[in-house]
Amino acid sequence: MNSSTHCILCGDELVYTNDLSEINCHFCGEKAETELSCVNGHFICPKCESSSVEDLTMIHCLNTTSSDPVSIAMDLMNHPNFKIHGAEHHFLVPAALIAAFYNFKGQVGLKKEALELAWERSRNIPYGFCAMNGTCGAGVGTGTFISIITSASPLSGKEWQLSNMMTARSLDRIARSGGPRCCKRDVFIGFVTAIEFMDELLGVRLPVNSRISCPFHQANRECTREECMFYPEMKPVR
Ligand SMILES: [Zn+2]
Ligand SMILES: [Zn+2]
Numbered sequence: 001m002n003s004s005t006h007c008i009l010c011g012d013e014l015v016y017t018n019d020l021s022e023i024n025c026h027f028c029g030e031k032a033e034t035e036l037s038c039v040n041g042h043f044i045c046p047k048c049e050s051s052s053v054e055d056l057t058m059i060h061c062l063n064t065t066s067s068d069p070v071s072i073a074m075d076l077m078n079h080p081n082f083k084i085h086g087a088e089h090h091f092l093v094p095a096a097l098i099a100a101f102y103n104f105k106g107q108v109g110l111k112k113e114a115l116e117l118a119w120e121r122s123r124n125i126p127y128g129f130c131a132m133n134g135t136c137g138a139g140v141g142t143g144t145f146i147s148i149i150t151s152a153s154p155l156s157g158k159e160w161q162l163s164n165m166m167t168a169r170s171l172d173r174i175a176r177s178g179g180p181r182c183c184k185r186d187v188f189i190g191f192v193t194a195i196e197f198m199d200e201l202l203g204v205r206l207p208v209n210s211r212i213s214c215p216f217h218q219a220n221r222e223c224t225r226e227e228c229m230f231y232p233e234m235k236p237v238r
Contacts, residue, residue, distance in 0.1 A: 007038030008078050014038050026075065027056055029063040053081050053088040054119070061099035061115055068208045069096040069191045077184065077216065084219045087127040089183040093141025093190045094118035094148065101149060101198070104206055114148050121148075130181050136174045138186040142194045143167030162201060169193050177229070180222040188212050188230050 005014055009026060020033040025045035037043040048056060057076055066072050073096040076082060098114045121144050122137070130136035146152070146166040152159035170193045174186050192212070198204040214230040217223040225231050 007040065007042050008044065008080060009042045009075055010038060010040050012039045027051075027060045027063070027079075051081070053079065053083075054091060054123075056081070057088070057092055057095050058115055058119065061095045062111055064099055065103055067100045067104035067206050069100040069195070069206070070188070070208060070212055072096040072099055073187060073191070074215075077187075084216060085127070085181065085183040087125065087137065089187050090125045090129075090137030090141055091119055091122040093138045093187055094122060094145040097142065097145040097191070097194055098148065100206055101145075101204065104204065117148050118144055130174075130186070131179075136171060136181075136186050138183065138190045139170035139174050140167055142170040142190045142197075145194060146197070165201075166194065166197055169197060178224070178227070180224075182220060182223065182228070184214055184216045184220065185228055185230055188214065 006012065007014055014036055015038070016035050017037075018035075020035055021037075022031050022033055023037055023041070023043040024031055025048055026042050027044060027048040030045060032043070032045045034043055048059070051059070053076070056079060060076055061072065064072055073092055076092060076096070082088060095115055095118055098118055099111060102108055102111045102114065118141075122141060125137040125140060126132075129140075143163045143166045147159070147163040150156075150159035150162055152163045154160070170190045173189050173193055177185060177189060195206055195208055198206065212230050213232050214228070217225065217228075217231060223231070226233060
């Protein structure tokens, strides 16, 4: 797919109109004038086109109204600056979960501080932490999310327990999927596990599409293909 002629969000064609029209950027929400947008009306402003992935994650999570963490993360991971594997996935997981959770609860005013906390707590988890420390950063991101929304501290009771339980459940599932590492798969496992966890333990049922079909497998040389539950011919999550 040629990204200069196709939309990075939906893959459909970019088309020119004869007139300049005003359109909102999909990521930052700001209005801009353009002659070029995709047939489905997606537009990305020049600033968001060249943003760092961390800035883009922050701004998109602040602006999106979606309650589906998978869809929020999928838009970000489709951005050309988002690598197939990398430490940026460690912030992506709590950020997309925070955005979806507070959007669903109608508490959008709580997003900014929560996202800044998630960035502070995720930014120092290095790439390769999964293999070198036996602790996948995407799995940790789910525990970071629960810690932030429950205001857990080292002295908390229930909140401390929930945060650690969240990470443990994600890591267990990530481990069972086996190596080699895949940041996309591990992000998806984190979301599936966190969505179930919220439903079971917080009574929050996010309106999400239950089937995740990974569009990134061709870009990942080590993709385990049929062995992965998110390969387009998906097996149920174990
Ligand atoms: Zn599009
Ligand atoms: Zn923008």
